[in-house]
Amino acid sequence: MALVNISSLLADTLRALDKIDPPGGVELLSYKRNRGIAIIKKDGGGIELREQGYKEQEIDIPLPQLPKVLKAMLKREFPRSRKVRLIKFDDPKVLDRVRQKI
Numbered sequence: 001m002a003l004v005n006i007s008s009l010l011a012d013t014l015r016a017l018d019k020i021d022p023p024g025g026v027e028l029l030s031y032k033r034n035r036g037i038a039i040i041k042k043d044g045g046g047i048e049l050r051e052q053g054y055k056e057q058e059i060d061i062p063l064p065q066l067p068k069v070l071k072a073m074l075k076r077e078f079p080r081s082r083k084v085r086l087i088k089f090d091d092p093k094v095l096d097r098v099r100q101k102i
Contacts, residue, residue, distance in 0.1 A: 013028065
């Protein structure tokens with residue numbers, strides 16, 4: 001887990017996703033861990049995005065559309081944040097855990 005500056009978050013997220021094998025991914029959380037975006041790699045080059053916070057949704061998109069869609073989600077979920085938690089995971093079952101909120 002790392003606190004990443006919001007200005008470099010998109011590039012850091014894409015770089016981390018390149019190194020992760022499916023069905024792993026990256027979870028982006030606010031500092032208080034009450035809002036977040038989960039990015040899950042699927043077999044065949046697809047991406048599943050799970051947004052929880054101001055808007056609750058799950059969408060499947062192809063990998064080339066990820067930067068555009070993720071940029072819009074980041075503005076919606078982290079409007080005033082300067083730092084965001086970036087957590088890598090190997091199995092999407094980890095996302096169902098109960099998180100400690102600050």
